[in-house]
Amino acid sequence: MKLVFTPNPQYIHKVLVVAHEAGVLDKIEFERQVPFDQDTGIWRYNPLGKVPAFVMDDGEPLYGGLVICEYLDSFNKTAPLFPRDESRWRALRQMVTGDGIFDATTLIRIESWRPKEDWHRDAMLRERRKIMGALDRLELDAKGWAANADIFHMGHVCTAGGLSYLELRNPITECGLEPGDADWEWREGRPALAEWFAEIVKRPSLAHVVDLPK
Ligand SMILES: N[C@@H](CCC(=O)N[C@@H](CS)C(=O)NCC(=O)O)C(=O)O
Structure with missing residues (x-):
């Protein structure tokens, strides 16, 4: 699976946190795309032109940061971050x-x-x-x-x-x-x-x- 985003270690990326919590961080390949660059490749991944975008293992794209988070959280079998109870x-x-x-x-x-x-x-x-x-x-x-x-x-x-x-x-x-x-x-x-x-x-x-x- 591949995460397409604008990496900056100086702030907390929600997708990376969720991947870390799910134990799948090391299974993700990263690709840097800056959506406002003239020659940005983001459009290849997201018709809405935004980072983060994602590619699942079967090649299917995902976009919308919160949707990507929910996908990554589906791998978290111990303490999922999207509660299912009344909270x-x-x-x-x-x-x-x-x-x-x-x-x-x-x-x-x-x-x-x-x-x-x-x-x-x-x-x-x-x-x-x-x-x-x-x-x-x-x-x-x-x-x-x-x-x-x-x-x-x-x-x-x-x-x-x-x-x-x-x-x-x-x-x-x-x-x-x-x-x-x-x-x-x-x-x-x-x-x-x-x-x-x-x-x-x-x-x-x-x-x-x-x-x-x-
Ligand atoms: N909350 C959104 C934020 C996405 C977003 O606005 N990303 C900016 C980062 S600079 C972007 O790609 N903007 C490009 C645009 O609005 O065309 C998400 O998580 O998907």
């Missing part, structure tokens, strides 16, 4: 919230590549609002996570992924859309999430540094 819907909501931080962050950054005078500020502010709202929602959720530290699911994977991407590329401090943004820090006012993140990044599947293609 499922909350975990999936948290999964989408964490992943949404990644999506909104990416969209602000893409817009910021244009000359500043051409920025579509209203659209950027809308994405900014999503990041703030998602962080506030996850702060509420993280209060429950502290009490159940032995439970680990897709909500945790995607929240850690979203936060670590925000640590690496912070469009709020970079773009300064609102007064005070230059000094913005997601941890401020979100102590439960900050404390949870500091601990969860030590988990082997999150701390593991994969030898990624350049």
Whole structure:
């Protein structure tokens, strides 16, 4: 099987975490594709032009990061990350919230590549609002996570992924859309999430540094 993505060891890739937890990391071949490169090969794998994309052993393509995660999780026979019990819907909501931080962050950054005078500020502010709202929602959720530290699911994977991407590329401090943004820090006012993140990044599947293609 092959994972097609833009490797960057400086943030937590949800697909790699799920593969690690499932014990199939060493069965995956990696291919680097940068979707915004002129000559990108991503279209060969995903008609929607996005990473991550994936090729299963039978050659069938998969895309949509969360779909790839669910596929990889199907190999996890000990502690699957997509709960099947009554905790499922909350975990999936948290999964989408964490992943949404990644999506909104990416969209602000893409817009910021244009000359500043051409920025579509209203659209950027809308994405900014999503990041703030998602962080506030996850702060509420993280209060429950502290009490159940032995439970680990897709909500945790995607929240850690979203936060670590925000640590690496912070469009709020970079773009300064609102007064005070230059000094913005997601941890401020979100102590439960900050404390949870500091601990969860030590988990082997999150701390593991994969030898990624350049
Ligand atoms: N949450 C989505 C994120 C996918 C995504 O937006 N990836 C960006 C990374 S830069 C991308 O490939 N963008 C290219 C595009 O939007 O055309 C997933 O996990 O599939």
